[in-house]
Amino acid sequence: MVLADLGRKITTALQSLSRATIINEDVLNSMLKQICAALLEADVNIRLVKNLRENVRAVIDFDEMAGGLNKRRMIQSAVFKELVKLVDPGVKPYQPVKGKPNVIMFVGLQGSGKTTTCTKLAYHYLRKNWKSCLVCADTFRAGAYDQVKQNCTKARIPFYGSYTEVDPVVIATTGVEMFKKEGFEMIIVDTSGRHKQEESLFEEMLAVANAIKPDNIIFVMDATIGQACEGQARAFKDKVDIGSVIITKLDGHAKGGGALSAVAATQSPIIFIGTGGAHR
Structure with missing residues (x-):
């Protein structure tokens, strides 16, 4: 590693x-x-x-x-x-509060391991006796909802999504409201993977953030793309208020330092690192 x-x-x-x-x-x-x-x-x-x-x-x-x-x-x-x-940007990461709904929105590039990381974070809190759940607001990638369904069923995590609704804002809002009413403490919202050149997807990300008003936006960064992370990280940070970073696939490539240094562009703390099968 x-x-x-x-x-x-x-x-x-x-x-x-x-x-x-x-x-x-x-x-x-x-x-x-x-x-x-x-x-x-x-x-x-x-x-x-x-x-x-x-x-x-x-x-x-x-x-x-x-x-x-x-x-x-x-x-x-x-x-x-x-x-x-x-x-270390010198910024304290968001601390979830037990007993109240904490809405966590995930953003990142396509293929960065975002959906898998959402499940891992939900499971991490589930094991700590938090009521955690997952909302699939990714309507862009074929099979995204099926992946969430499969992951959550395996990990016994409640989830919400739709095969018919195409507006991610509607799915995110409905799911978050439903889980809030049911007293869930950790409500994790997965969104479509995007690229800084895809303006429409960036606008969609902003619309979802404005609708659900998340307590924390987590940027998922793939370590294997190295220093190329920096331009992407800046683009995301310019559009939404990234509160923390999770770096994935850090065991899979020699370019991990590039991803680590790209964190400087977000001015946000790293809260977890992903190494294949499990977070550390």
Whole structure:
């Protein structure tokens, strides 16, 4: 998995500090070179890697440092802070409230694993004794409702959808209202996968969001498309208020770092990562 591999390489680079008898510019530069190479190999955006390097260099000034300071610890701390900044926009994710209806709307590209992820999230809360359910407002993809039906039946999650209604706004509104009346706490709404060039589908997404007024909009991001995520993420963020991100298929490709760095475009926290059969 890309994250495990990246983690190992960064750990190895940081361990070079522990082995060095004297901490100087050469040791720092060598360590930063290893870390930057590991990030670039994982497809992290080159601009963000450059920023990380410059920010660590700006914090560590050997000429200004007092003799008694623990240089190793200061460098490790600076690197850690910069790595965290790559994926942490400093925004707290939406916290669902038990005992009240929490409406969660899913958006994302076609084929990003959105419908499967909806089921996984509903099941995650079901196992925590929340009343969770799923509304299929995807009228664009053939077989979308059948997939929801199959997933939810298997996981024993109540669901709502329609074979005859073609307006996703009507389906979403009806389903959300029905489940609210029935006292459901986690109401997850799946929408059609779309692409930033498909203006009509983007307008449809906005119409659904305006109709159901979700408490949280989750953007599902496919790790396998790497840095191409960034343009898509910006387009979605410009149209609706994305509150959090779930990255899927992170175990399936070396480009996972590209997806991680694209999260910066949404300014939204990652709440789950998907690795094939289960979320972590």
